[in-house]
Each structure stands twice: as structure tokens, then as C-alpha cells.
Amino acid sequence: MTDVTETHETRLKRLNMRSNYRGIKEMDLILKSFADRRLAEMSEAELDLYEDLLEENDHDLYQWVSGQGATPARYLNLVTDIASGLTQFSK
Numbered sequence: 001m002t003d004v005t006e007t008h009e010t011r012l013k014r015l016n017m018r019s020n021y022r023g024i025k026e027m028d029l030i031l032k033s034f035a036d037r038r039l040a041e042m043s044e045a046e047l048d049l050y051e052d053l054l055e056e057n058d059h060d061l062y063q064w065v066s067g068q069g070a071t072p073a074r075y076l077n078l079v080t081d082i083a084s085g086l087t088q089f090s091k
Contacts, residue, residue, distance in 0.1 A: 012039050015051060023058040030065055034082045049078055 006014075019035035022028045031054075042050065053061070053075055063069030064079045065086070071079045 011047065015039055015047065015054070018054050024062065027058045027061055027065075030062075030082065030086065033085050037085060038081065046078070049075070053078060 016032075016035045016039060019031035019039075020028055022031060039047070039050075056075075060069065064071040064075065065083050067083070
């Protein structure tokens with residue numbers, strides 16, 4: 001997960017960067033928006049889970065966030081939170 005010498009601020013910057021540079025542009029936009037909106041207020045456990053989510057395949061993530069595929073139980077609340085921000089892209 002995280003390097004023991006990494007500060008909280010550095011971790012947030014790293015996760016923000018990883019959220020913005022994904023494999024597909026759609027996930028860049030979706031995850032960057034989520035990161036800007038939520039990362040700073042997330043607990044360490046939530047950040048751990050988000051970091052795990054970032055290791056998943058982008059095409060799978062897109063299916064989960066868009067509701068086109070079944071989200072694994074461990075990510076369900078997080079993916080629901082991410083998907084709640086999608087309305088800004090549909091306006």
C-alpha cells in the first residue's frame with residue numbers, strides 16, 4: 001500500500017496523479033473528479049481501499065462505475081460514491 005516514509009500530503013498527491021492518468025480517458029475524467037472532490041476527507045482505511053481500486057483494470061472500473069457490470073462487494077460503497085459524481089458529465 002503506502003511507503004512508511006510517505007507523508008499523508010504526499011500520498012494524496014500521488015493518488016491524485018494516479019487518478020488523473022489512467023488507461024482510458026473516461027476513467028481519467030471520472031477518477032480525477034472524484035479525487036478532487038473526496039480524497040482530502042478520506043480516512044487512511046478509505047485511502048487504502050481507493051489505492052487498491054486504482055490497481056484494477058480500467059475497463060472493469062468503467063463497467064462498475066457506469067453500472068454495466070457487477071461491482072465486487074469490497075468496492076461497492078466506493079464505486080457508488082464515485083458514480084454519484086457522474087451527473088456532472090451528463091449535463
